[in-house]
Amino acid sequence: MAQIKDVAKQAGVSVASVSRVMAGHAGVSEATRQRVLDAVQALDYRPDLAARRLRSRRTDTIGLIVSDIRNPFFTEISRAVEDVAYQHRMRVILCNADEDPEKEALYLDLMRDENVSGVILSPTLPTLVRFRSSDYPFPVVLVDRCDRDTAADAVVLDNVDSAYRLTAHLIERGYRRIAFIYGVTSATGRQRHEGYVTAMATHGLETLAKGVPATVEAARAAASELARSRPLPDALAASNGLILLGLTEALREAKLRFPQPIALAGFDDLPWTRLVEPGITVIAQPTYDLGQAAIDLLLQRIAHPAQSVRRVVMRGELIERGSSAKRGG
Amino acid sequence: MAQIKDVAKQAGVSVASVSRVMAGHAGVSEATRQRVLDAVQALDYRPDLAARRLRSRRTDTIGLIVSDIRNPFFTEISRAVEDVAYQHRMRVILCNADEDPEKEALYLDLMRDENVSGVILSPTLPTLVRFRSSDYPFPVVLVDRCDRDTAADAVVLDNVDSAYRLTAHLIERGYRRIAFIYGVTSATGRQRHEGYVTAMATHGLETLAKGVPATVEAARAAASELARSRPLPDALAASNGLILLGLTEALREAKLRFPQPIALAGFDDLPWTRLVEPGITVIAQPTYDLGQAAIDLLLQRIAHPAQSVRRVVMRGELIERGSSAKRGG
DNA sequence: ATAATATTTGTAATCGTTTACAATTTATTT
DNA sequence: AAATAAATTGTAAACGATTACAAATATTAT
Structure with a gap:
């Protein structure tokens, strides 16, 4: 492997000049710049990154x-x-x-x-x-x-706002007993929960929220439980894609279709939310x-x-x- | 930041000994090993990776x-x-x-x-x-x-074999006009195509294969075309998950349900293949x-x-x- | 033409380790 | 106890760049 000193020799300049050209620094004449570039090409020189990182103290x-x-x-x-x-x-x-x-x-x-x-x-x-x-x-x-x-x-x-809008949408569509299943250990889950609570309160509705670890399994278990509770919730909302997947699986297992007897919505516009009949309403994140x-x-x-x-x-x-x-x- | 020489001084040994201890090399007495370890702890010494990589010529x-x-x-x-x-x-x-x-x-x-x-x-x-x-x-x-x-x-x-088994499964289930949509630009697509062809030939069936770029869009387009062709294929098989997604979307759009009038199968056991009614048959890869x-x-x-x-x-x-x-x- | 200034170039120190080799210490054999 | 072998330790030379700083050259102002 060619080193900087080989390039310097080939180009008839000092190693400093080569280094300056490689780094694209100013203060080097066009003439030497070209000679260095030619030498680099001729020798197929690639600067050693380890050496550069050691000396320059930057790793990029x-x-x-x-x-x-x-x-x-x-x-x-x-x-x-x-x-x-x-x-x-x-x-x-x-x-x-x-x-x-x-x-x-x-x-x-x-x-x-x-x-x-x-x-x-x-x-x-x-x-x-x-x-x-x-x-x-x-x-x-x-x-x-x-x-x-x-x-x-x-x-x-905008977690709080998005959850608010998602909840308001369900309310507007005529749902009342809306359960919100959210990841309790995560900041986003809590913020989305806050948006849900605000929306429910604004519309004078009682909240029905369940915090779970943010895993498919935990969400599935929580939804299974809700599916057995009476009166049945009108709608289930999930604070993220993992939880939404768990809810979907649980409803499927319990043979509950959506939107009747139970509506479904959540966060994250994953490919399958479009495919599962009749499509799942979501907040899409950019x-x-x-x-x-x-x-x-x-x-x-x-x-x-x-x-x-x-x-x-x-x-x-x-x-x-x-x-x-x-x-x- | 503490350096190796600081550790050496603190431990009252040479830098070589410190280096040896850090690298876990043999040939250093238990006594010095302990002194070095204490010094490392005391100074919260972490070896500089850039220097190590430069000198040792290994980047790990x-x-x-x-x-x-x-x-x-x-x-x-x-x-x-x-x-x-x-x-x-x-x-x-x-x-x-x-x-x-x-x-x-x-x-x-x-x-x-x-x-x-x-x-x-x-x-x-x-x-x-x-x-x-x-x-x-x-x-x-x-x-x-x-x-x-x-x-x-x-x-x-085992691409060829898996595709063979998938095709044979469809044949065994009574399907005859089986179309295989595969990624023509990839090695796996071609090998899976080979398995499909072998299975069809073994059972004395005519092949109906379509090579496409391995994208959801290309697969969707190909499937839409097949959905308009007459006689309609009995079954569609996809050489990978992306293509399978495209096929599923196209069938959905054409309002063709599966397995009637058209069966569906493919590669890759993605979460949604279980959720889309009535579940999609797949080859799961480990x-x-x-x-x-x-x-x-x-x-x-x-x-x-x-x-x-x-x-x-x-x-x-x-x-x-x-x-x-x-x-x- | 000279002085002052700006630009370009080169020399050599430096980054913080690893490791070859020599030197020392310790253990073993005679 | 001396000689030999084995284990441990230390010294100093790499690794291959970047970059102060000084030196040389080119440019501009007087």
Whole structure:
């Protein structure tokens, strides 16, 4: 493998000049620039990244810590982050923390070891409540999950409003006993719960909410229980895609069709929500955009460490389908 | 940040001893080992990875190049690879090549720049036919896609056999005009097509196969066309999950239910195949296991560069659901 | 033409480890 | 107890770039 000194020799210049050309720095004449470029080409020279990273103390790497890449929401986020990162010649280290605060801490430690330029984090609730940017030697952008008063760059959905609109939609369609099954351990679940509660209260209805661990199994169990309760709820709403899947499976098992005797709605416009007859009403999240906004924000922060803290809030879009058709209509 | 020399001073030993202890090398007395460990603890010393990588010429990083992480198949693969990699204190660089040979080449080049320890690759057809291990300065394990005569470590499904079994199942259920829609640009699509053709021929049936780009849209278009053709096929079979989704959407749109007037089956046991009434018959791939086997193989290869070339073939499992219920039964 | 300034170039130190090799200490054999 | 072998330790040279800083050259102003 050719090294920088080989290039320097070939081009008849010093290693400093080669380095400057490679880095695209100013202050090098067009003549030498061309000679260096020719030499680079001739020798097929590629700078050694390890050496560069050691000396320059920059890794051009960012960390992405999510609960599980298999969650389609995070799959899409990760794709967006990687797209933008590679466009900026940065690398991404992806970590699955499995909703486990200890793993989260472990991976954040790893980020320190890797000397990353920045981190995008979707924190568990315990990590979120304790979160202080100053605890980390790198900038952090929160994505998807964030408290009202967390002092950190963040990109999130308008969770409270979206849940409000979803609930109001069900009410408007004539449903009254609306049960809300939500992930109690997550910030988003709680915020969406808040939107649900507000909507129900505004319309003078009693709430019927059930917090569960955010897994398909837990949601299925909760829905099975609700399916056996009397009086039966009119409608079931889920705070995210995983839970919605659990509800759908449970209703199917209990042979309860929707919208009659029970309507169904939830978060996340996954491919199957369109396929399951007669289609499931959902709040669609602009997932790719959320990821893109997160990495954009992080890159900005890396470039300007002192800029003021930013929060990007994106709007969820209600997609009405058959599962919430007008009651008795 | 504490450096190795600080630790050495604190422990009253040389930097070499510290390095040896950190690397877990033999040939250091228990006494100094303990002193070093104490000093490390006291100073919260973490070795600088950039320096270590420069000097040792090892990055403990592996590359994973797939078409698109949003394909649930690759999502699962990537999760498996990351799980095992982190267990071995290795990092993963994930790349989405979007079925584009040029991007693939680009990313393989990037892997060289990163000086990775090895790569797991799911190649496009053009890359596969040209593939020679010796073209790369790192070991490569192919996953999902591999030719009969490619001389490289690989982990794949028994594509031909699985497609044969899926087709035979439809035949056994009484279907005769079975159309096979497959990804013509991929190695797996072609192999599965081969299994389909063999099964049809064995049973003295005429084939009705349609190769398409492996996208939901292309599959939908192909299925719409088939749905308008006369005589109508008895059954539609898809060579992968994306195509199966396209077929399902097209049938839905054409208001054709399954299994009557048209049966449906395909590859990949995605969550929605269970939910769409009356359930879709599929070949389930042991996806996580495939990923795990790939990284296991790669780690072995890294440890023993000269060991003989290995191929791991895993069996697909037929899951019978309502979409292929006995005809007229 | 000279001085002052701006631009371009080169030299050499530096980033923080690992590791070859030599030196030392400890254990074993005679 | 001396000689030999084995185990442990330390010294210093890498690894291959970047980047202060100084030196050289080119440009502009007087």
